Amino acid sequence: MSHNSSSPDFLHHHFHDVDQQYQTSKFGMWAFILTEVLTFGGLFVAYTVYRSWYPEMFYDAHLLLDVQKGMLNTIVLISSSLTMALAIWAIQKKNKKLSLWMLVITWVLALGFLGIKYLEYSHKFEVGQLPGIFYSYMGPEVVNIDNPHIFFGIYFIMTGLHGLHVAIGMGLIAWLIYLTKKDKLHSEYYTPMETVGIFWHLVDLIWIYLFPLFYLIG
């Protein structure tokens, strides 16, 4: 593809050209996404099995979750997906300043997501709406529920693993901010931003399913 006799400094020696390097990186990221889908897939299977066994318990236990906080977190995460996409758009358009701003906003929104999640978690720790043997909540809403500790086991593992992904995503976005600021990323080479973007949208995509499955059981 490249007809230049001298190769750019961001091209690693084991690739033929810049395009091959870019396509290989994206292919690797998508292979990782496949493993992520299957990792969360096992938990979605657990959810499906237990919900099919205890439909009434899932309905009653889900009423203990805060729909408003869940919806707010959905809006925060969709907004951060947009700003992540716009960061890539800006760097493609050679607008470094806008790209940096979009990355910073994405990072702040991710922090906001974890902050809201912290408020939800701390309340549940306080009243004892916890997984398995740690469950102790006996409020009026649960006296007729058979196994609420199963619901909270699945809830904490799924949202917890998702929250861990948000935290890792924040680290990666901070790394992108550093690279962009140092001019290591530009319109000719922004592969790390593209691949981290794919990861970040996956985090959004998983939450798109977690939100209705936990907060909006009809």
Added chain:
Amino acid sequence: MSNEHHITPLRTYLIIAGSLLFLTGVTVWVSYIDLGSFNIILAMAVATLKATLVVLFFMHLLWDDKKNLVIFVMSLMFLGIFITFTLLDTGFRGGINPEVKTAIKSKASFYDNLPLTDTHGNPVESHEDHHEGEDDSHH
């Protein structure tokens, strides 16, 4: 070279984000309407529509090399096999082992007659007082 990459127009990103926020509102709204077992189907249909928008536009799969789309669709196929074959087992155990549908009395401290608490974690004598006007009908 990099300048061959497809650059999605700004307008497309804004329309997709707007659609995602709108569909979030829709999914919350319909969850408060009792449609029986159709609720979960509708919720999953809306979530899948949102996920499709994210994958095609935000994750750039629409314009990407098709091998990446193949990988992603394959992960969903294996997830489908995973769920289907597990449910073929767990969904039909009742006929053989009826006891699996009873409560699992694990070691949860829930069952150890711990002091009863209200929604704020304060101890209460019993739950009888709180039952006034409470609707016990479930969906």
